[in-house]
Structure formats: C-alpha cells, structure tokens
Amino acid sequence: MEAYAAELTKRTGIPITSADLKKVLGALACAKEFWHITHLSGRPFNVVAESLKFFAERGWVKVENQHLELTPAGRKLVDEQGIKPPIESGCKACNRRGISIERWQDLLNRFKEVVAERPLPIIDYDQGFVTEETTVARIALMADRGDIQGKDLLVLGDDDLVSLAAGLSGLPRRVVVLEVDERLVNFIRQVAEKENLPVEAHIFDLVHPLPAELRRQFDTFLTDPPETLEALAIFIGRGLSGLKGAGCAGYFGLTRAESSLTKWRAFQAQLTGQFNVVITDIIHDFNEYVNWDYLLESVRNDLSFVQTWPRYNWYRSAMFRIETVDDNFFRHEEEMKGAPLYEDQEALIFTRRFRKEQ
Incomplete structure (x- = not known):
C-alpha cells in the first residue's frame, strides 16, 4: 500500500499515505456513492477521486451506473489488509453537533x-x-x-x-x-x-x-x-x-x-x-x-x-x-498583504x- 500511496502522491501533488488509501477502501466497503465515500473517508475530494480511479485501473473497483463497488479482487484486498468499514454512531438528535437547537x-x-x-x-x-x-x-x-x-x-x-x-x-x-x-x-x-x-x-x-x-x-x-x-x-x-x-x-x-x-x-x-x-x-x-x-x-x-x-x-x-x-495575539495587518x-x-x-x- 505504501507504493500505491507514493504513486498517488505524485499524481495529485498531495501527500498521501497508505492509511489514507485504507480509509477510502473502508468507506467503499459500506458506500457506493462517490460523495458518501468522500464524506465517510474524511479525505480530500481529489485524494478520493484519484484513489478510486487508481483502484478501478487495477480491477479492485467497478463502476456501474455511476456507482462504485468492490470487485472480488477488491474485497480480497480489503480482507487481506484487515480493513474495516466505519460505523456511523453520531447523535441523530443534534445531527452530530453536540449542540441542541x-x-x-x-x-x-x-x-x-x-x-x-x-x-x-x-x-x-x-x-x-x-x-x-x-x-x-x-x-x-x-x-x-x-x-x-x-x-x-x-x-x-x-x-x-x-x-x-x-x-x-x-x-x-x-x-x-x-x-x-x-x-x-x-x-x-x-x-x-x-x-x-x-x-x-x-x-x-x-x-x-x-x-x-x-x-x-x-x-x-x-x-x-x-x-x-x-x-x-x-x-x-x-x-x-x-x-x-x-x-x-x-x-x-x-x-x-x-x-x-x-x-x-x-x-x-x-x-x-x-x-x-x-x-x-x-x-x-x-x-x-x-x-x-x-x-x-x-x-x-x-x-x-x-x-x-x-x-x-x-x-x-x-x-x-x-x-x-x-x-x-496577532494583529499585524501590514504583514497580511496580497490576495x-x-x-x-x-x-x-x-x-x-x-x-x-x-
């Protein structure tokens, strides 16, 4: 996974670790929609998009009707790596904010x-x-x-x-x-x-x-x-x-x-x-x-x-x-020049x- 992460780092210009890839695969194990996978993985949009593209190129992910799903090879990889999907347990009453309105x-x-x-x-x-x-x-x-x-x-x-x-x-x-x-x-x-x-x-x-x-x-x-x-x-x-x-x-x-x-x-x-x-x-x-x-x-x-x-x-x-x-604390407006x-x-x-x- 470290080699895959290094290759994706070159592709995206974003530092990517094997832990990032495992987060994406874990989200993919319980979600099929790109936006849901992005949310669950907690990784940047472009990291998720490029990772999924990378997984598809290697036959770990298939795309059908714009939805994503692990292939048998992908499920085998997930099992071998010991990757588990996240368990969403946030409080529904406050929409996970910890603040009631x-x-x-x-x-x-x-x-x-x-x-x-x-x-x-x-x-x-x-x-x-x-x-x-x-x-x-x-x-x-x-x-x-x-x-x-x-x-x-x-x-x-x-x-x-x-x-x-x-x-x-x-x-x-x-x-x-x-x-x-x-x-x-x-x-x-x-x-x-x-x-x-x-x-x-x-x-x-x-x-x-x-x-x-x-x-x-x-x-x-x-x-x-x-x-x-x-x-x-x-x-x-x-x-x-x-x-x-x-x-x-x-x-x-x-x-x-x-x-x-x-x-x-x-x-x-x-x-x-x-x-x-x-x-x-x-x-x-x-x-x-x-x-x-x-x-x-x-x-x-x-x-x-x-x-x-x-x-x-x-x-x-x-x-x-x-x-x-x-x-x-910081107040130096003159140091904050430029757009x-x-x-x-x-x-x-x-x-x-x-x-x-x-």
Missing part, C-alpha cells in the same frame, strides 16, 4: 421566513451556504460559550446569513458584516432595516486590511474562509485584528473534503504559534452545507462516478473555536483542471 425553534422558524428570498450561491465567489439549522446551531454554540450575549460580533463573509440569525436572536449588542458580494450586502441591509436589527453590512474584500475604525472593536468573530493556507491565514488574521483583547473568541469552519490532515497540522501550528491563540473546540461535521446548484459544473467531469448528484448534503466542515488568552489564493491541489475548484473539453 430545540430551544431555538422559534428563531429557526423566523430565520427561515426572512431568508426565503436569499440570493443563491454563484460560481464567481465559489459560494455555498449551510442549512438554516446549521446557522441557528452556530448561534446556539456561541451562546453556550458566552460569546454572543451582549457582545459585539464581526462576521467576515456571510453567505450563510449568520448576521441575520444573530440579530433575530436579540442576543448581540452589535453585528458588523464585511462581504464582497454586493447582492448579499443589499439583502442583509434590507432585512436588517425591515426587522429593526442591530446589523450593519459593508461591501468589503478581505484581501485588504480591516478599516482602522473596525480594529479592536469586537468580542467575537465568525468566518468561513477558503481553505488554502494563505487564505486561512488572511481571514483569521483579519478576524483577530478586530478583537478587543484577552478572552475574545473566533469561530470558523475547516473541512476534510478540501484540507488534508497535513494542512490541518500546518494551520493549527500557525494558530498556536504565530497567532498565539488557543484552540478550545473542534466539533466534527458541525457545519452542513446545502448542495449548491453549480456543483457538478464546478468539479471534474472526466470521471463518471463524480458526475452524479449527491443524495444528501455531503459537504461538511468542523467548527473551530479559538480564544485569545492575553493581549499578545489570498483560492486554489490548491486539495480544493474543489482545482478539479476544474480535469474537465474535458465540451
């Missing part, structure tokens, strides 16, 4: 009403929003940690419309949104005015440093950044520059579909090292994303099993919470390079 049902119902006419995700910004339940669960999590009641909240990018849910909850003192998409900014402004919410939204590209008037003004920030290391650093750096001091918190999501554990390790080292914050929570699969309309247009079409519409919301991210423990990179070998957007000419 039962007491937040009124907020959820109202939030669904006000966002019914929300702008849809567009490919220009690689957008995709979470379910309404996820947005309300974020409010519940921040409230559980004491990070939103009577606090000032900074939202960096808001296609999930967390700002409106926060405003409707009546908990924060002030909510400020910085968002590059003018459609979303206008929608947030209209709803905030109609509902008399303490929410303000500004058109802003986070490649630029925070305006001086927004620095050191907030208790909590929330963002959902692109997942290159450069973009993660810039978005989290912008959030930290907005925080007041010790005891402030930041929330953001990080997937396994677009980020390998190698990237996770590098980013966590940056958080605790350069940024000088502590990671207090990592909640697996907390954020559930609605399948965006342009999904199949945005990913590779050279593999038939990829070009099948997911039967469920497969794209999930872990929720990170970080906290400042003293006033000595973030939205594409690396692990990103879904990277898979467009594999698209066949139409």
Whole structure:
C-alpha cells in the first residue's frame, strides 16, 4: 500500500499515505456513492477521486451506473489488509453537533421566513451556504460559550446569513458584516432595516486590511474562509485584528473534503504559534452545507462516478473555536498583504483542471 500511496502522491501533488488509501477502501466497503465515500473517508475530494480511479485501473473497483463497488479482487484486498468499514454512531438528535437547537425553534422558524428570498450561491465567489439549522446551531454554540450575549460580533463573509440569525436572536449588542458580494450586502441591509436589527453590512474584500475604525472593536468573530493556507491565514488574521483583547473568541469552519490532515497540522501550528491563540473546540461535521446548484459544473467531469448528484448534503466542515488568552495575539495587518489564493491541489475548484473539453 505504501507504493500505491507514493504513486498517488505524485499524481495529485498531495501527500498521501497508505492509511489514507485504507480509509477510502473502508468507506467503499459500506458506500457506493462517490460523495458518501468522500464524506465517510474524511479525505480530500481529489485524494478520493484519484484513489478510486487508481483502484478501478487495477480491477479492485467497478463502476456501474455511476456507482462504485468492490470487485472480488477488491474485497480480497480489503480482507487481506484487515480493513474495516466505519460505523456511523453520531447523535441523530443534534445531527452530530453536540449542540441542541430545540430551544431555538422559534428563531429557526423566523430565520427561515426572512431568508426565503436569499440570493443563491454563484460560481464567481465559489459560494455555498449551510442549512438554516446549521446557522441557528452556530448561534446556539456561541451562546453556550458566552460569546454572543451582549457582545459585539464581526462576521467576515456571510453567505450563510449568520448576521441575520444573530440579530433575530436579540442576543448581540452589535453585528458588523464585511462581504464582497454586493447582492448579499443589499439583502442583509434590507432585512436588517425591515426587522429593526442591530446589523450593519459593508461591501468589503478581505484581501485588504480591516478599516482602522473596525480594529479592536469586537468580542467575537465568525468566518468561513477558503481553505488554502494563505487564505486561512488572511481571514483569521483579519478576524483577530478586530478583537478587543484577552478572552475574545473566533469561530470558523475547516473541512476534510478540501484540507488534508497535513494542512490541518500546518494551520493549527500557525494558530498556536504565530497567532498565539488557543484552540478550545473542534466539533466534527458541525457545519452542513446545502448542495449548491453549480456543483457538478464546478468539479471534474472526466470521471463518471463524480458526475452524479449527491443524495444528501455531503459537504461538511468542523467548527473551530479559538480564544485569545492575553493581549499578545496577532494583529499585524501590514504583514497580511496580497490576495489570498483560492486554489490548491486539495480544493474543489482545482478539479476544474480535469474537465474535458465540451
């Protein structure tokens, strides 16, 4: 398996181990749909796609009607390697979040009403929003940690419309949104005015440093950044520059579909090292994303099993919470220059390079 992993590392440019391949094979032992296999394996989209292609080339996997299945040779390999499928045991009542939104049902119902006419995700910004339940669960999590009641909240990018849910909850003192998409900014402004919410939204590209008037003004920030290391650093750096001091918190999501554990390790080292914050929570699969309309247009079409519409919301991210423990944390906006990179070998957007000419 080590030799196979080395060959796939060369193909993808992503560090791949034999353990990664076993995770994919384990998921394949209990799932037939590509998106389900990707979710269960916890490996980046391109690692899973290339691994399955590799397995098919060797006769371990067959593809029928866009579904995948182990061949007799593949089942023999799985048995010989002692690979076992995952056993999904997450709590169904809270959708595996560890946070109940039962007491937040009124907020959820109202939030669904006000966002019914929300702008849809567009490919220009690689957008995709979470379910309404996820947005309300974020409010519940921040409230559980004491990070939103009577606090000032900074939202960096808001296609999930967390700002409106926060405003409707009546908990924060002030909510400020910085968002590059003018459609979303206008929608947030209209709803905030109609509902008399303490929410303000500004058109802003986070490649630029925070305006001086927004620095050191907030208790909590929330963002959902692109997942290159450069973009993660810039978005989290912008959030930290907005925080007041010790005891402030930041929330953001990080997937396994677009980020390998190698990237996770590098980013966590940056958080605790350069940024000088502590990671207090990592909640697996907390954020559930609605399948965006342009999904199949945005990913590779050279593999038939990829070009099948997911039967469920497969794209999930872990929720990170970080906290400042003293006033000595990263605020150096001048060091965060240049545009973030939205594409690396692990990103879904990277898979467009594999698209066949139409």
